[in-house]
Amino acid sequence: MPASLLDRFKNRRMILSPAADCSRDTPIAAVPDHDAACRHIRPMFDFWQSLLAALERIAMLPSLIHSVFTSLPSRRRMRDAVRTYDRTMDDLLREIQSLLESPLEPAKLLHMSGKLQEQFAPKLQASDICMLPSYNDTLPTGLEQGTYLALDVGGSTFRVAVVELKGKQPGAKSMRIVTMKSYKIDNIVRNLRGNAFFDWMAEKIEAALSDPQVQNLNGTKTFGMGLAWSFPVEQTSIRSANLLMMGKGFRATEGTLGQDLSELVMAPCRKRNLPVRIESIVNDCSATLLSRAYEDPSTRFAVILGTGFNVAVHLPVSALASSKYKGYPQKWLDQAEHVLVNTELSMFGKDVFPRTRWDEQLNDAHLRPDFQPFEHMISGRYLGEVVRLIIVEAVRTAGLFSGELPAKLEEPYSLDTGTLAAMELDESKFFTHATALFQSMHPLSKPPTHDDIHFVRQVAQLVSHRAAAFLAAGIHSLWKLMIHSEGLAPAEAGKIAIGCNGSVIEKYPSFRELCQSHLDELTTASGTEPNLISLEVAVESAIFGAAVAVCCLEE
Ligand code: BGC
Numbered sequence: 001m002p003a004s005l006l007d008r009f010k011n012r013r014m015i016l017s018p019a020a021d022c023s024r025d026t027p028i029a030a031v032p033d034h035d036a037a038c039r040h041i042r043p044m045f046d047f048w049q050s051l052l053a054a055l056e057r058i059a060m061l062p063s064l065i066h067s068v069f070t071s072l073p074s075r076r077r078m079r080d081a082v083r084t085y086d087r088t089m090d091d092l093l094r095e096i097q098s099l100l101e102s103p104l105e106p107a108k109l110l111h112m113s114g115k116l117q118e119q120f121a122p123k124l125q126a127s128d129i130c131m132l133p134s135y136n137d138t139l140p141t142g143l144e145q146g147t148y149l150a151l152d153v154g155g156s157t158f159r160v161a162v163v164e165l166k167g168k169q170p171g172a173k174s175m176r177i178v179t180m181k182s183y184k185i186d187n188i189v190r191n192l193r194g195n196a197f198f199d200w201m202a203e204k205i206e207a208a209l210s211d212p213q214v215q216n217l218n219g220t221k222t223f224g225m226g227l228a229w230s231f232p233v234e235q236t237s238i239r240s241a242n243l244l245m246m247g248k249g250f251r252a253t254e255g256t257l258g259q260d261l262s263e264l265v266m267a268p269c270r271k272r273n274l275p276v277r278i279e280s281i282v283n284d285c286s287a288t289l290l291s292r293a294y295e296d297p298s299t300r301f302a303v304i305l306g307t308g309f310n311v312a313v314h315l316p317v318s319a320l321a322s323s324k325y326k327g328y329p330q331k332w333l334d335q336a337e338h339v340l341v342n343t344e345l346s347m348f349g350k351d352v353f354p355r356t357r358w359d360e361q362l363n364d365a366h367l368r369p370d371f372q373p374f375e376h377m378i379s380g381r382y383l384g385e386v387v388r389l390i391i392v393e394a395v396r397t398a399g400l401f402s403g404e405l406p407a408k409l410e411e412p413y414s415l416d417t418g419t420l421a422a423m424e425l426d427e428s429k430f431f432t433h434a435t436a437l438f439q440s441m442h443p444l445s446k447p448p449t450h451d452d453i454h455f456v457r458q459v460a461q462l463v464s465h466r467a468a469a470f471l472a473a474g475i476h477s478l479w480k481l482m483i484h485s486e487g488l489a490p491a492e493a494g495k496i497a498i499g500c501n502g503s504v505i506e507k508y509p510s511f512r513e514l515c516q517s518h519l520d521e522l523t524t525a526s527g528t529e530p531n532l533i534s535l536e537v538a539v540e541s542a543i544f545g546a547a548v549a550v551c552c553l554e555e
Contacts, residue, residue: 144294175548190249292541312343387415431454
């Protein structure tokens with residue numbers, strides 16, 4: 001039941017830190033003796049705290065005291081023992097909770113969905129960066145067959161796979177990855193400018209092709225290649241697309257913006273004499289929709305939520321203005337009833353979702369502020385960053401980690417969303433794993449206390465829950481767009497499945513379930529029967545979809 005899941009989540013989360021908090025310095029290992037230790041330490045600690053507070057109030061001593069007790073770790077501990085903070089951790093947590101949770105009431109989420117729909121209207125008429133139509137009018141039948149080289153350029157990995165599509169068969173999987181190589185896209189690769197990025201891709205394709213298993217599969221034939229591209233593209237045919245602005249910190253568009261992506265990939269491949277030919281280019285989210293529809297014909301949407309965020313949807317052709325189909329062959333225009341649309345939903349949402357001061361800080365420091373406001377609130381690239389910004393404030397103003405900021409956390413984007421997911425998974429009494437993990441990733445001169453870890457976990461839960469609810473509002477807005485353009489009332493809308501791919505929606509604890517609960521609340525509030533839309537995990541769907549896209553083309 002949606003409501004009970006949400007209630008359970010809230011009850012679990014909203015236990016503020018335990019009352020017996022004699023000192024934030026108490027390490028987890030010392031917890032069993034905590035009460036006894038408190039009886040002795042507390043009066044002394046209180047004495048020093050009040051003494052310093054009095055001095056701070058009456059003299060200019062604070063700056064002197066703080067400058068004397070600064071750098072050395074032992075001095076840093078002393079500084080904490082005598083330092084007063086602007087507020088308690090519980091007060092700060094209450095404020096964070098209120099800022100992050102108050103927008104999540106159904107009425108407010110419905111309002112956000114409505115505002116998003118208002119933002120869609122002009123972009124469906126004209127925009128060369130979002131609401132991008134493809135050349136795919138029909139979805140796959142699930143009977144297509146073939147073996148292809150599939151490329152998936154994601155935000156943090158480039159994958160090259162041989163994919164076999166076998167068509168629907170009773171009791172057997174209809175598609176399989178025969179072999180796959182993954183190459184990490186780190187900051188060095190992200191910073192490669194223009195053609196240097198495509199040279200890097202060709203080098204990795206060559207490495208993948210040199211695998212004897214791949215060579216045995218294809219012999220001397222040229223491989224038909226499908227590319228799933230995790231950025232917007234302007235399709236110029238099913239085989240080609242022009243490069244549009246890339247987010248996620250990539251610089252490959254510098255000097256290449258607007259050029260033909262297929263040629264950008266093929267030129268360095270030709271230089272290396274690689275036996276490949278690009279057959280299809282498709283956005284990764286559209287690829288997810290194609291591959292999920294190959295297995296389940298009720299699929300009408302796909303969501304990707306990993307490093308990046310997007311939604312693809314199969315809409316009536318008439319949902320987009322005719323100017324959006326400039327250059328499309330007349331034959332296509334005559335026969336197509338529906339079209340697969342890459343919404344680039346990440347780019348919507350400015351002034352729709354309420355921003356906290358941490359969201360503002362993130363946006364202000366961003367390479368492309370306001371380019372993808374929705375993505376900044378919900379994707380894996382940013383969840384860790386929002387939590388990091390809150391941690392920095394909590395250390396400085398409320399004494400988290402005894403006032404010591406782990407050195408690495410000074411760096412933007414140094415707190416990995418995966419670390420937070422793993423910490424949330426540890427529901428044990430003393431958070432033993434969460435503590436060990438945090439200390440190994442972000443060492444402190446003394447291990448974090450139980451209260452410290454409790455705080456970080458609570459903040460992570462609040463930030464990820466907000467993301468799940470905002471995603472539900474985003475899906476609801478596109479569902480409303482779809483039924484409206486089909487000429488249906490909510491009560492007439494049929495059940496649909498949404499293929500979901502990406503680390504956050506697939507793996508972040510409780511994320512998909514929470515999003516589903518909010519979505520159920522929103523669709524029933526709009527007048528549908530319950531459980532109309534179901535979020536289904538579509539594992540490896542971007543890479544499968546790259547192959548399905550080539551396959552559809554051969555039909
Ligand atoms: C990109 C989309 C992509 C999504 C998921 C976003 O940042 O703009 O094109 O589909 O990430 O990878």
